[in-house]
Amino acid sequence: MNKKFYITCAIPYVNAAPHIGHALEFVQGDVIARYHALLGEDTLLLSGGDENALKNVQAAEKAGVPVHKFIDDNTKKFLELTTALGCRFDVWQKGSDQEHHFVASQKLWQLCDKAGDIYKKSYEGLYCVGCETFYTADELDENGECFEHPGKKLEKVSEENYFFRLSKYQKQIIDLISKDKLKIIPDTRRNEVLSFLKQPLQDISISRSNARAKNWGVPVPGDDSQRMYVWFDALNIYQSGIGFGWDEKQYEKWWPADVHVIGKGISRFHAVYWPAFLLSAGLATPKSIFVHGYFTVNDQKMSKTLGNVIDPFELIKKYGADALRYYFLREIPSSADGDFSERRFKELYNSDLANGLGNLIARVAKLAENNNVLIKNDQSDEINSLWNDVQPIVESFRFNEALSLIWGAVTGLDRYINNERPWQKELSDDSKKLSNYVVITNAVNQIISIAQVLKPFLPETAKKILDQFKGPTIKSQPPLFPRLT
RNA sequence: GCCAGGGUAGCUCAGUGGUAGAGCAGCAUCUUCAUAAGGUGACGGUCGUGGGUCCGACCCCCACUCCUGGCACCA
Numbered sequence: 001m002n003k004k005f006y007i008t009c010a011i012p013y014v015n016a017a018p019h020i021g022h023a024l025e026f027v028q029g030d031v032i033a034r035y036h037a038l039l040g041e042d043t044l045l046l047s048g049g050d051e052n053a054l055k056n057v058q059a060a061e062k063a064g065v066p067v068h069k070f071i072d073d074n075t076k077k078f079l080e081l082t083t084a085l086g087c088r089f090d091v092w093q094k095g096s097d098q099e100h101h102f103v104a105s106q107k108l109w110q111l112c113d114k115a116g117d118i119y120k121k122s123y124e125g126l127y128c129v130g131c132e133t134f135y136t137a138d139e140l141d142e143n144g145e146c147f148e149h150p151g152k153k154l155e156k157v158s159e160e161n162y163f164f165r166l167s168k169y170q171k172q173i174i175d176l177i178s179k180d181k182l183k184i185i186p187d188t189r190r191n192e193v194l195s196f197l198k199q200p201l202q203d204i205s206i207s208r209s210n211a212r213a214k215n216w217g218v219p220v221p222g223d224d225s226q227r228m229y230v231w232f233d234a235l236n237i238y239q240s241g242i243g244f245g246w247d248e249k250q251y252e253k254w255w256p257a258d259v260h261v262i263g264k265g266i267s268r269f270h271a272v273y274w275p276a277f278l279l280s281a282g283l284a285t286p287k288s289i290f291v292h293g294y295f296t297v298n299d300q301k302m303s304k305t306l307g308n309v310i311d312p313f314e315l316i317k318k319y320g321a322d323a324l325r326y327y328f329l330r331e332i333p334s335s336a337d338g339d340f341s342e343r344r345f346k347e348l349y350n351s352d353l354a355n356g357l358g359n360l361i362a363r364v365a366k367l368a369e370n371n372n373v374l375i376k377n378d379q380s381d382e383i384n385s386l387w388n389d390v391q392p393i394v395e396s397f398r399f400n401e402a403l404s405l406i407w408g409a410v411t412g413l414d415r416y417i418n419n420e421r422p423w424q425k426e427l428s429d430d431s432k433k434l435s436n437y438v439v440i441t442n443a444v445n446q447i448i449s450i451a452q453v454l455k456p457f458l459p460e461t462a463k464k465i466l467d468q469f470k471g472p473t474i475k476s477q478p479p480l481f482p483r484l485t
Numbered sequence: 486g487c488c489a490g491g492g493u494a495g496c497u498c499a500g501u502g503g504u505a506g507a508g509c510a511g512c513a514u515c516u517u518c519a520u521a522a523g524g525u526g527a528c529g530g531u532c533g534u535g536g537g538u539c540c541g542a543c544c545c546c547c548a549c550u551c552c553u554g555g556c557a558c559c560a
Contacts, residue, residue, distance in 0.1 A: 013560070053560060123558090166558090188490060192555050195488065204558045230560070268557065293554090331497075337553070344496080344509095351509055355522060363519035370518070400498095404508080411508095414523055423518040440518095479520045 005036040006254045008238050009047040010262040011095070014074040015059040018081045020340060021263065021295050023312040024328045028292060028399070029261045030087035031329065034456035035394050044254055047082075048093035048237040049075050052217040053230045054208075067216060071096060081312060086321045086459050093241030095234060104240030105233040106221045111281035113221075117165040123205055124158040162207040162220065164232070169276040170201045176275060176285060183288040184271055185397055189264065193271040204273065206232040235274045238286075256284035267291050290397050293337035310340060322458040323349055323481065329399040329457055346484050353481040356410050357450075361465055361480055364413075364443045367422055368474035373440050375471025384449040394456070406453055413446050444469055 009029040012022055026047070033045035051071050060070035075094065082089050095101055112118050174197050176182040177190065184190035207226040208217070217227035236244070238257055243250030262270050267289070275285040297310055315324050327345050330352070332338030367373075386409055393402040422439040451465040461480060468477055 015560095050560080055560065125558095163558095188554080191489065196556070199556085202558070206558090229558085231558090234560090264554075266560080268555095269560090272557085333498085339497095347496085347509065350520095354520060359520055359522050361519090363517095363523075365519085367518050407508090411523095415525095417518075418516075418524040421516080421518090423516095476519090481520080483520050483522080 002040060002042045004042045004044070004253060004258075005033075006044045006242070006257045007032050007036075007046070007259045007261065008257050009045070009089075010260070010266060011048045011050040011093075011234055011237050012078060013053060013055065014049040014051055014071050014078060015053070015056045017074065017077050018312065020310045020312045020315075022078070023081060023085055023324070024295065024332065024338075025261055025263065025292060026082050026085055026087045026089075027325050027328050028290075028397075030085070030089075031394070031399060031456045032259060032261070032290075032397070033088065034459060038455060042253075044090045044242065045088060046091040046093060046238065046241045047089055048091070048241055049078070049095055050230065050234045050237070051075075051095035052228070052233055054213060054216065057214050057216050068096065084313060084316045084321060085325065091241045093237045095237060097240075100246050101233070101237060101240040102218050104245035105218045105228060105236045107245035108236050108239070108277065108281055109221055109228065109232070111283070112164065112277060115280045115282070117168060117280040118162050118206070119165070120160055121163045121203075121205075122158050123161045124156065126156060159209050159212070161205045161209075161229075162223075162226065163203045164206045164277070165280070166203050166273065166276050167201045169279050170197060172279055173197060173272055173275050177271065181287075182271070182275060182285055184267070185288060185290045189267050189271075189289075189291040193267060196268065197272065201272070205229060231269055231273060232277065235269060235277065239283075257286040258288065260286050260289045262289060262291055264291050264293055293332075295332075296337060296339045297341070315345075319345070319349060319484075320460075320481075322461045323353060325458055326353060326403070330403045331400070333400055349481065350484055352407060354479070354483040356407060357461075358479050358481040360410055360414055361447065361468070362476065363417065364440070364447055365468060365474055366476045367417075367440045368444055368469075369476050371422070371436055371440055373437060373444065373474060375441075375444060375469065375474065384452065386449050386453050390453050399457070403457060406450060406457075409446070409450055413443060413450075416446075417443060444474065 007029050009025050012018065029045055029047070033043050037043040049071065056071055057067050060067040063070055065073075071094075075092075079092060082092075093101060109118070173182075174194065177184060177194060177197070184193060206229045207220050208229055210225055210227060213227035215227070217230065218233045220226040220228060238260065239245075239251065239255060242254040244255070245251075260270055270286075270289050278285050295310075312324065323345075327340075327348055331344065331348055368375075386406065389405055390402045393405065417439070420435075420439040422436040422443075424436070447465065448469055451462045451469070454462040454465075464480060468474065
């Protein structure tokens with residue numbers, strides 16, 4: 001049986017349309033998945049919708065649309081984005097899916113309950129009626145009022161909720177992370193989590209009253225008056241999507257996750273809460289968590305109020321999916337924050353895609369055509385030396401370095417062609433003709449190697465190149481990446 | 486406020502106790518197979534500020550300053 005590799009991307013809120021931050025994460029997950037698939041592993045890439053948050057209900061009410069419809073409409077946009085980006089998700093698990101996700105989450109709850117880790121306690125907090133949300137003191141303005149509803153006093157409300165004994169698992173989690181059994185990448189995030197774990201953990205509330213949850217979300221088993229707190233069920237999408245609670249055989253095959261790909265804002269939920277729930281339930285913990293950064297736009301934070309939220313669909317329409325993928329993977333350090341600017345995007349597009357890769361393909365194709373080069377390469381996914389060099393870099397998620405290495409090969413091939421000058425036309429000289437032929441054949445083979453390695457990063461482009469150089473004859477074709485002006 | 490990481494050529498970044506590196510942009514030059522593309526070369530930095538250790542620091546220590554992130558029941 002093949003080795004398996006299970007990757008997840010974080011489950012986004014579906015209370016608004018996706019932005020480029022989502023796109024970045026989808027692409028990173030997709031690269032990892034495609035890479036492992038190329039290694040011949042059984043690969044599964046999953047994401048889904050965090051649909052049980054109260055915010056979704058509120059957003060739907062604001063839009064005047066039934067919650068289910070609201071969520072389904074937004075989900076559609078997320079799915080369209082994955083397709084437009086050329087990302088191959090195997091599963092998109094909806095949080096509102098009762099048949100699978102509710103069943104799975106109730107099972108997780110029951111396992112934690114059986115372990116004695118769930119108990120009832122009354123919770124007291126400041127409740128804003130306008131927002132229908134609890135706030136902590138530091139989330140309020142100087143008058144102790146919420147920013148959305150100034151002038152409105154918050155109510156002290158107390159409510160019985162279920163709590164989870166997070167404190168019980170502190171030592172085990174520290175052990176998992178410090179021994180890299182749960183590997184957190186990069187180190188800065190790992191250190192952050194470990195330093196957070198130096199303080200005593202408090203138990204967390206994992207349910208809400210029906211009234212407060214507006215009867216939305218996963219019902220707590222055995223208590224009709226409560227719904228699960230979103231993070232308890234949301235993280236469990238990683239399990240419910242692969243059969244937990246409804247197809248044990250499938251679940252056995254895929255769990256535990258090999259990598260959770262997430263944004264830096266939610267590392268604690270994944271590195272602390274999630275392993276705690278799993279330990280309590282007696283289930284395996286994920287093997288690693290890869291944490292990426294956030295986007296700034298022209299060096300400013302992305303925000304709706306600034307109006308600088310970038311729509312990934314527009315960029316794809318304008319420049320193509322692979323161009324956007326290239327920007328994400330090459331320009332954004334894979335585990336740190338990155339900036340997006342259209343100026344920089346065009347710069348990179350022209351220098352690397354149009355002048356670099358695209359032009360190289362065009363010149364070699366034309367040389368091969370002019371010299372009637374015949375290719376008898378079978379183009380199997382053979383291992384080449386470039387692939388060997390790229391492999392360890394991809395496995396540590398340093399996509400920008402991997403691409404930089406591949407572009408070194410592009411430049412190297414340009415240099416080789418310049419030095420050998422295989423366009424010289426002294427065709428009367430047979431030995432010259434032969435040497436041209438050899439040089440061009442070498443170049444074609446090198447291009448095929450480059451295209452093979454590009455498969456996980458720029459799948460559409462890799463395919464186009466491999467098709468063009470499939471042989472036996474090679475024809476010149478329109479540019480892969482027309483130069484931008 | 487506390488903790489962590491960072492401030493190196495116009496831009497994105499790499500770097501080591503011993504006279505500063507790459508890519509991109511700009512400039513010059515060679516070449517024409519190619520998307521006015523490709524090759525080569527030069528130009529370009531008092532390596533955040535001020536001290537200290539050392540024969541010698543961008544790399545070690547101290548102070549300051551600016552940026553980013555984390556500091557839980559917020560998703």
